[in-house]
Amino acid sequence: MLDQPTNERRLTIARAMAEAMQQEMQRDPSVFVMGEDIAGFGGIFGNTRGLFEEFGKERVRDTPISETGFISAAVGAAMDGMRPVVELMFVDFFGVCFDAIYNQMAKNTYFAGANASVPMVLMTSTGGGYSDAGQHSQCLYGTFAHLPGMKVVSPSNAYDAKGLMTAAIRDDNPVVYMYHKGLQGMGWLGTEAGATVNTPEEEYTVEIGKAKVVRKGTDVTLVGLAMGVHNALKAADKLAEDGISAEVVDLVSLVPLDRETVINSVAKTGRLIVVDEDYHSYGVSGEIIASVTEHDISKLKASPARVTFPDVPIPYARNMEQFCLPNPDKIIDAYRKM
Amino acid sequence: MQPTKEQLLWMYENMVVSRRFEEAVEKAYLEGKAPAFNMANGPIPGEMHLSNGQEPVAVGVCAHLDANDIVTATHRPHHQAIAKGVDLKKMAAEIFGKSTGLSGGRGGHMHLIDPAVNFSCSGIIGESCGPACGAALSRKMQNKPGVAVAFLGEGAANQGAFHEALNLAGAWDLPVVFVIEDNSWGISVPKSEATAVARNDVRAAGYDMPGHYIPGNDPYAIFDIAGEAIARARDGKGPTLIEVETYRLAGHFMGDAEQYRPEGEKDALFAKDPIPKMRERLLADGHAAKDLDELETRAEARVTEAITFARDSAYAPDTDALTAVFV
């Protein structure tokens, strides 16, 4: 793993993902990419741009709209020596193909007593905020992370995006790679500027299963992933104006989950707020809070809080959706109530 | 099956309403999205899939349906909704995210549900097929009249859901008709590269039902074949699969640069625009220009009224987001 470079080479997450795939495809002929509109179109969210031109249609395959077919095909190919990177265009579409994902991709290694492996990456877009309504805006982090047998990562910036993609492709296990549309650097979705960061040209990996303290602080720990990290950083900036020092932990990976980094941070600050764009109940926020409290509840000076999406389908109308989404002000409110 | 004069004019009028509606939506959608195009902005945010060019399919089929029949539709649902008789004002208001919309702004343009006319749609590709089977089954079990029509794109015909639903319909002899709108593109992927067969009508054989392919985006031919299929379903003779060649005159969604289209394709499609074509044919068949002009004016007025209603309506209170999860 490289340190953050000092030279300026700012990439969007979309470009960082594409560059990682490009380099891995150059290095390893068993890597190939498939999904809907990922060839000539370059991916609806730009993350496969340039691959088709360089590697051609044998290794960069547009698929029919047959998610069960091509995702389970990826499982079969992965078990037969290939390293497919397969795209589920929106995570919301998991409903039409989940058997391929959680009954096959996630379990075959175990069913083989680890004598077989399923080295594949399932990349999929997450997140709302642009009024795409209830079938195109979900995060579903908890849904995927709940099920054993697949690693789950979600970058908050381009540096991590590239390193995680490289690590995911090289991993001998299935990795679900969830990229948030609002961080992608696609102007037509609006974009979080903080996600576009210096990204080295050379190959590197970001460790899957390791959280990062992205801002140091002493009064409260804000834990998030993907868009949640940016909301937490903005809240931390505002809290700092009032002399409150917030530490921000970017989970980076949900499976494996780096509980230790969170626990260590809370041990220092005594306060915990989890920011999660996924639904409130039965999800990441509950898991993080349980991990901290079951470890040592005495470290907490106040009840932990979570800023999450309420347990309702994602509404279309802008005002209703924005009302439901986490934002920095809600994080600050949660802190004030502690 | 030949349309009566009333049916013909109904079809033409609904095609015009649909087109004017899409033009008005397009205009409103672009408000607030310049100079930088950001989907999140403007009076109509989010994705927008227009149906310009595909109107003949909706009207040719729905001319045979009444409010009691069921339509399950797609992510590109406006023409289908209009032809099925969905309240235009409530539909417009929904698209603008207003409290007066079909769902009070919760669903948006891909999630138009109007129980008054048994219309629903889904943004998940292929998901119109199963619910149509279920509705058809329900009518059978309750001994109630009515048929179900599932609309889908040619790309959706590669989904498992399509094949499972067809098998169900065939095995249970359900009063359902599957109508594939073949606009030859699934976003950027051409039918020829994604589909194992050139025409989806042949797939009907695998599910023991008649299959038809209708070339030319021709409302008269669609009326004819759909009429027979729907009559067959009403008579208890089981399901039918129809594929219609149609044209998507717009991008996949608004903001689509359409670089995947071969040079000149759009021009060729616009030259075959079904609305002026139908007008010409109506005139040639002796319909008075004045009548058609009047009808067009009326269509325009309906659209203007609906869009004005939508714009003038209020947004729901933010907290409405938390209601209507359960009845």
Ligand SMILES: Cc1ncc(C[n+]2csc(CCOP(=O)(O)OP(=O)(O)O)c2C)c(N)n1
């Ligand atoms: C299950 C699922 N997969 C993928 C998508 C993304 N998607 C939306 S529209 C579309 C193309 C659909 O093509 P077709 O069925 O031919 O309909 P058309 O858009 O041409 O009207 C795709 C792939 C989706 N909405 N649902």
